[in-house]
Amino acid sequence: EGPGLGQPLSDEEIPFYARYVMPDGRGLPEGGGTAATGSAIYAEKCATCHGATGIEGPVMPPVGPNDIWAKPAGRYWPYATTLFDYIRRAMPLDAPKSLSDDEAYALAAFILAANGVIGEGDTMDAESLPKVEMPNRDNFLDVWAKQGATPW
């Protein structure tokens, strides 16, 4: 139906953010990090926007919940993989994609630990991150699966 003008796309031409780490961990790179490492990076690169301990904000605090934000990323989100991917592609807001994979793992570990979802000493990596049992995981109704495009 079209003129067929798409050009072949090779794997090396695809930037990492054109994919997303999947909830089961597919797409996670090598490397890893812990809350301790993450804590230092957080203080340097994240605290101005999200608060000293991650619960103060002003921007959607990833630790909580509290009166500012009912959906803290490190507790409300169903999958921990999302934390890694989102931080790596998008944060910090003024320098997105500047973090290394290790840094992103460490920051995910810091946020998860601050929410009490993992232990302070737990390393987050390609194997452990998808295994994190997010407390809210089974608390979502999938409206698309249930009723398609009909508004809920």
Next chain:
Amino acid sequence: EGPGLGQPLSDEEIPFYARYVMPDGRGLPEGGGTAATGSAIYAEKCATCHGATGIEGPVMPPVGPNDIWAKPAGRYWPYATTLFDYIRRAMPLDAPKSLSDDEAYALAAFILAANGVIGEGDTMDAESLPKVEMPNRDNFLDVWAKQGATPW
């Protein structure tokens, strides 16, 4: 059907250009002028745009016709009254409405005389202007009268 918010409009509030001199002369004011008077005003206020004698242009020459403009105002237009009204409301382009009624009569006389439609010495005024027999007057088909909104 509407809220009826129109305000009464009194005659003194209506500027002259909200009406138009009609082909039969209704609306023509007092005063008058001749081609001789008009010629001097034309040279001063009109020639830069319409040409030294009115046939050179560049802007739609009112005297003609010629290769520049097939529809010279002083010959092609069906009614001489239009000349007076248009000049008075619109010309010169950079100072519209600056002419007196006498000046507008004189300029109409100048243009008509230059087209050979009236004599050089003829005075144009409320009485004479509507009586000018424009050479092209009966040469128009009124398409609205003939077929309404159907494109010709």
Next chain:
Amino acid sequence: AGGGAALAGATMPRAARAQGAIPEWATVAGERARGYGMPAEAEAHVQRAILEPFADVAPQFSLSGTPHHRLRGTITPNGLHFEVHHGGRPNIDPERHRLMIHGLVERPLQFDLGALERYPMVTATHFLECSGNSLFNAIMPDPMQAGCDLLHGLLSNTEWTGIPMNVLLDEAGVKPEGRWLVATGGDGPSLARSIPVEKLMEDGMLALYQNGERIRPEQGYPMRLLLPGFEGNMNVKWLTSLWATDAPAHTKHESGEYTEILADGSSVKFTFAMGVKSVITHPSATMTMSGSGLYELSGIAWSGAGPIRKVEVSADGGASWAEAELQGPVLPRALTRFRLPWAWEGAPSLLMSRAEDATGAVQPTREAWKARYDASNFLHYNAIQAWQITANGEVQNVYA
């Protein structure tokens, strides 16, 4: 969850960080929001094509054509709506502007903007076309090589919102002998046109909004007359007066500039409605084909007499025709986009489009159109547009 670095032999697929190049704009925070947007800088060339035929002495007399070859869809954005100015764009104070209705009426009335805001409104999408649109094709002995901005740009299509004229005229009470209304604008030359009362009562609109926002200065701010299907000049901008009369005033524009001389030397006047017409905009003159293969021919069709019924397209200079798809909704007196897939073989081709409206009217050939009129006439040109595609893909304006 557990342990140190990723373990060798884990069943989980491991990905090295993908290597595709990251453009710089994906590595920085973007710009802050702005109150009123503008097109991208890279699109700064998408402008109206301005012609000032008397630039030295009267630059305020100008024609500014919509660049249809750079647009898709049917709506013209307000910033690119064509302009024809007889005395420039006036700078009107909306607080002091008023609309007067007087003459052969029971109650001479005036309306300011505040009052008009309370009136019932309607919304309708309509094209406006200057009756001088496509003038170069009408009169130039050899076809000019230019884009659709210069060739056919005195045509645009927007969504208008305003007050049905019959509501305002009924309030003033036009007397039975008031058969015409002379509409006057608030511009320097006080442009005036005589309008039949029937048209005003049927679908005339006092337009206040265009594509949702207040009409812009070059389109008549704060208000203009809209007469769907009628030649652009009658849709008086900056409307300030409607004067009811028993006969047309034969104003300047209806005496000379907007009358047409016919082949026999006689003229037609009060030629109000625009004829049926169409233009292929993609591809069109000044463009170059990007190699052989499948294209989508795309263009616009319109008629002052009602909705478009059909558009046919030929790629062989009129020997054979195929019916194009019309993009719905097909609205009366509005631009309708048509499209047709077409494989260019890389050989010379002669593209044409031929529109038919709901009254059955069909576009004439250029030859047939020229035969009706004096050689000097450039108004109401609605002949079939032909584009020649050369063997090396250049698209040229041709008479055929």
Next chain:
Amino acid sequence: AGGGAALAGATMPRAARAQGAIPEWATVAGERARGYGMPAEAEAHVQRAILEPFADVAPQFSLSGTPHHRLRGTITPNGLHFEVHHGGRPNIDPERHRLMIHGLVERPLQFDLGALERYPMVTATHFLECSGNSLFNAIMPDPMQAGCDLLHGLLSNTEWTGIPMNVLLDEAGVKPEGRWLVATGGDGPSLARSIPVEKLMEDGMLALYQNGERIRPEQGYPMRLLLPGFEGNMNVKWLTSLWATDAPAHTKHESGEYTEILADGSSVKFTFAMGVKSVITHPSATMTMSGSGLYELSGIAWSGAGPIRKVEVSADGGASWAEAELQGPVLPRALTRFRLPWAWEGAPSLLMSRAEDATGAVQPTREAWKARYDASNFLHYNAIQAWQITANGEVQNVYA
């Protein structure tokens, strides 16, 4: 023709030159034409209302609302289309931008703008609404007194032109196991959303043009995803990648920001389509009535599920309802303007509008809407808007 000055006693009526005041703009030549127009200076206040909730640290996160109380009609002009930015407006080089289609496809492909220009296109008018639109009414304990820009402005309606997504996906050949496509934008944060393949194949569009011209930077220049009826965030701007997967990725936005917590503490995810909704824009909060008498109530209605079937209006707080007139053409998933004449007696009145869409869905009351959700939720708010008119004509936002 004859004689000197006008003769006394001539039968011709004689008029002294009329005396009405002549505004200065009618006595000078106007401005020259310009290539791209802008609204009148007197309308400079008609802007998007910009909210930067984290202005001190992250001004690039912002919400900019369309000023619907200053607009009429149904089309939103491009300059006033709402924006929601999660990381600012990127400055993309259109020559280097490309759209990638990869993942579970037969042929991973990339398209640049030049290639896309050859593809078949469609044109359709659709609203976009942020699922956070009307958030203040959703969560504020007391109704905020603000205009429809702040209250309901994360909603706009334009004519989109672009390539049907199924044409591009078919070229790449999505595999049967490719049930979702993760759409990613070219902005700094690389915003990503998982889209069901069914929606993309049904009516998804790669939008390139908006109201005829190239999409503007804040709307996704040079291209965006359009998913008619789906929440704004999914209509990924600056679209650069569609990655076919077997399951949704649970991206950041579909994990937190655009999920809703219900009254029982559980949440709903993948709540895509926007519900039926309406707002009276004239009059609306921040306005003052200009005296008693006839008005035309005017507003907008829309639904993500299809065309609007009916809008009812009440002036007595819901005790009685009258059906408003719908401005045609009533298009699916597009704003529909409704209007109803109404005489304001000068007494306190409570105005409401209630829309019903073609599926039979009707707007809930605020109370019913609130009862479904956790107190913190401000997404997918589509309750009936009530405007209180006080005895002295002030129009106020109220919960009723």
